[in-house]
Amino acid sequence: MNVKSELLATLANSDGKYISGAALADKLGVSRNAVWKAVKSLEAEGFSISSVTSKGYKLNEDNNRLSADLITPFLRTKEMGRNIQIFEEVESTNNTTKELDSDDVPNGTTIIANRQTAGKGRIGRSFVSPSGVGLYMSTLIRPEFSLEYAPMITAAAACAAAEAVEKLCGSPVNIKWVNDLYMNGKKICGILTEASFGLEMRTLDCAVIGIGINVRSAKEIFGEELSKTVTSIQDEAGVIVNRNRLCAEVLNSLEYYLGKIVDRSFLHDYRRREYLTGHLVTANIGREKISGEAIGIDDNANLIVRLPSGEKKHLSSGEANLCRIADN
Template sequence: MNVKTELLSTLAGAGDQFISGAALAEKLGVSRNAVWKAVKSLEAEGFSITSVTSKGYKLNNDNNILSESLIAPYLNTKEIGRNMKVFDTVDSTNNICRELETEKAPHGTTVIADRQTAGKGRIGRQFVSPSGKGIYLSVLVRPNFDLSFAPMITAAAACAAAEAVETFCGGQVMIKWVNDLYMNGKKICGILTEASLGLEMRMLDCAVIGIGINVRKVGDSFDSDLKKTATSIEDETGLVINRNRLCAELLNKLEIYLGRIEDRSFLIRYREREMLTGNIITANVGTETIVGEALGIGDNANLIVRMPTGEIRELSSGEANLCRIKV
């Protein structure tokens, strides 16, 4: 770890407290002049640092650059996020994570990007991922549970993301089955899980959970059509959220909720947030478009729908897409 990286990590860990140049020099094993040069270099890269004579240095809360050094101090996980790679630009964090999986990357490996050029949505759609506006991350998980639990990974991740967002903004976050988060009727987050199955052993080999959250004001980053359906945390609440802190909290919550899949206890929280229940909905199931009343979420995180004939159907995330409230 070089001086700049160590300095950034140390300042992040200090929170709102100043650290003197002398204390930093001693901790890092360098001269005070080297500390000063490292501070100036970080400022040139865009980091916001306050320097006060006789008090020292403090990392400001308005930093909007994603950095492992600014995320790691707020992690309280055992595995998720402990092997982390942060990029300026990638095509897709899911793609990078899947590449790392082939290299035998460990459970919990996390890929985070400031910008995606080909962010993935469901059924081949693009997830618009402009620089400085959101958090786009993917987590590699190697669970030990039976294949039958695999469909619940996305639902558990949705609960984790909703709780993480609410930690910072206080506003209610709803879940549109199965993979979208909403505030005030507009989408702020999408989740895409890509799994590799071990059919012979009836086990899930691994899964890559991709999560994209719109954090800062979208401005002209979204076209007029997208703005009709999508928004950001700041646009809805007026709050400027620290993206690094949100990344850490998301990973913290994700580890908790992944641990609740086998006993299905997370479904209580999922059902509290799910927004289709009680509404007449339409869903594309294969080549068929169905209309029915959403009755609730089943024990496998399936959507239970009552058809006009009275027939009860359970839709799995694998078979249904474009599930929405009928207007």
């Protein structure tokens, strides 16, 4: 690590307390003037740092600059996020991550962008990803479980993202089957998992989990029409969440919930958050449109819908390309 990286990591670990220039110089093994120069350089790059005579330096809570040095101190993972690359702008973090896909890319490698120009949602939809507003990240995983568990990756990731958001903002988060997070009836997050299969589709070589979370207020950016259904953590909870800390918490929870797929124990958390259950819904299955009551989530993370005839349909994310609460 260079002086700037070490300085950032040290300030991130200070719990919001000031650290004197002398203490920083001693810890980093440089002169106080080198510390001052590093602080000024970081400020020029957009990091928000307070400097007070006789107190020292402190990384401000309102810092909105993404940095691996500000994420790593909060990681409690063995593999998730231990290899991080951050970009100012990409078309899609999922696409960038897939381009890295080779045998020497470690499990848990994570690509993060400050902005996406062509963010992706399910079934070809776009995910609006303005600069500095959201957390746009994709993580490559190399699952040790068999192919039958692959459809549950997105559901486990939804639990992870929901837990991370709740931890930092204190407001409840729901999951709209299968891949969206909601606060107060509006979407704050979308998840897209793309898998790479082995020969004859018998094995799951790897998967890329893309997570996009709207963090800061985006009412003016989204516009009146989109704001009717899409919102952000700040707009709903009134809290400005640090994107670096949120990224770390997502990765911490992701490693935990991915480890709960085989025994399906993550489904308890998924079910208690699930948004559609108890509502009348409509769903598109291929060219067929069905209507019925969502009555729960089965052991494969499929949505169970009871039709007016009494028949129960178990909808997989692969076949139901649109599922929403029915209009009254």
